[in-house]
Amino acid sequence: xxxxxxxxxxxxxxxxxxxxxxxxxxxxxxxxxxxxxxxxxxxxxxxxxxxxxxxxxxxxxxxxxxxxxxxxxxxxxxxxxxxxxxxxxxxxxxxxxxxxxxxxxxxxxxxxxxxxxxxxxxxxxxxxxxxxxxxxxxxxxxxxxxxxxxxxxxxxxxxxxxxxxxxxxxxxxxxxxxxxxxxxxxxxxxxxxxxxxxxxxxxxxx
Amino acid sequence: xxxxxxxxxxxxxxxxxxxxxxxxxxxxxxxxxxxxxxxxxxxxxxxxxxxxxxxxxxxxxxxxxxxxxxxxxxxxxxxxxxxxxxxxxxxxxxxxxxxxxxxxxxxxxxxxxxx
Numbered sequence: 556x557x558x559x560x561x562x563x564x565x566x567x568x569x570x571x572x573x574x575x576x577x578x579x580x581x582x583x584x585x586x587x588x589x590x591x592x593x594x595x596x597x598x599x600x601x602x603x604x605x606x607x608x609x610x611x612x613x614x615x616x617x618x619x620x621x622x623x624x625x626x627x628x629x630x631x632x633x634x635x636x637x638x639x640x641x642x643x644x645x646x647x648x649x650x651x652x653x654x655x656x657x658x659x660x661x662x663x664x665x666x667x668x669x670x671x672x673x674x675x676x677x678x679x680x681x682x683x684x685x686x687x688x689x690x691x692x693x694x695x696x697x698x699x700x701x702x703x704x705x706x707x708x709x710x711x712x713x714x715x716x717x718x719x720x721x722x723x724x725x726x727x728x729x730x731x732x733x734x735x736x737x738x739x740x741x742x743x744x745x746x747x748x749x750x751x752x753x754x755x756x757x758x759x760x761x
Numbered sequence: 762x763x764x765x766x767x768x769x770x771x772x773x774x775x776x777x778x779x780x781x782x783x784x785x786x787x788x789x790x791x792x793x794x795x796x797x798x799x800x801x802x803x804x805x806x807x808x809x810x811x812x813x814x815x816x817x818x819x820x821x822x823x824x825x826x827x828x829x830x831x832x833x834x835x836x837x838x839x840x841x842x843x844x845x846x847x848x849x850x851x852x853x854x855x856x857x858x859x860x861x862x863x864x865x866x867x868x869x870x871x872x873x874x875x876x
Contacts, residue, residue, distance in 0.1 A: 594847060595848075597851075612790060612793035612794070613790075615789070615793075616789035616790055617786070619789070619816075620778070620782060620785075623815055623816065624778065624779070624782075628815055628816075628845055628847045628848065629815065629816060630816065630819070630848070630851045631789075631816035631817075631819045631820035631823070632789055632820070633789065633792055633819075633820040633823045633824060634816075634819050634820060634823045634851060634852075636792075637823045637826075637827060637855055637858065638854060638855055638858045638859075641858040641859055642858065661850075661854060662850060662854060663847075663849070663850030663851060664851070757815075757847075
C-alpha cells in the first residue's frame, strides 16, 4: 500500500470519527441535578405523534423499566393509566400539558418523565429495509417546574436481509419491514437515552 | 484491544434485568392487549421471583381493583407500601380513584383549562 493510500485511509477514518462524534445525541442535564435529585418519578404515557397504534403498548413498559432501574421509584404505568382513565384523561398529549405542581400534590412525585415518539416507521429502499424510532424525553421537576434532564435520540436499524439475489433481497426487505418487531429497537433507543439520566439514590434495582 | 472493547460493550448491552422484570413487563403489555385474566399469571410469576420489585404489588392491586376484587387489591397495595413507603400517596390515590372514579377530576381538570 502506498503512502498516499495510507494517508487517504487515515483521513477518511478521522472524518468518520468526527462525523460520529457530531451525530452522537447528547443529553442536557441541569447543573443543579444533584441538589434537586428526585426520588419518586411519574413516567407518563408516551405521546404518540405517529400513525402507528402499537407505540404505547410497546414503549411504555420499556420506558418505565429503564427509569426504575436507574435508581428511582416510578409509579407503575397500570396505576398511572387507571388514575387518568378514571378521570377521563386518556390523551397523552393532554396529560403532558398538566401543570407539574399537580403531580407533586396529587401523586407525591418529585419529577415527571414526559416522552414523545415522533417517528416509528419502516422504510424500504430497493432491497433493504430500515426501522426508525425517534424518542424525545424530558424529566421535569414538579416543585420548581425546571427541566432536570432532556434528550432526543433516533435509532435506525436495518435488519439483515438474506441472500437470494435482487428478488430475494426485495422479498426479504418487504418481509423484514412487515415483521420486524419494533421492541428491540425501542429497547435500544430507551437504553441509550435513559441511561444518560444521572443515577438515582433509590436503593439498588429491586 | 479492539476485540476486548467490543466484547465489553456487548456484555454491558446484554446486562440482564433484576429477577421478575421480564414477567412484570409482560403483565404490563398484557393490559394493553386486553387479556385481563391472563395478566394475573404474569403478576404472580413476577412476585414469586421478586416480591420486592418496585410497583409490582401496586400494579397488581390496581388490576384486581378494576375487576372489583377489593380485598385482594387492598392486600397488594399494603405490600407495596410495606416494601416501598414512598408509594403511599400514589397507592392511596389509585385506590380512591378506581373505587370512585372522578374523585380527582376537579383537581386535575381545573388545572388543564377546565376541559
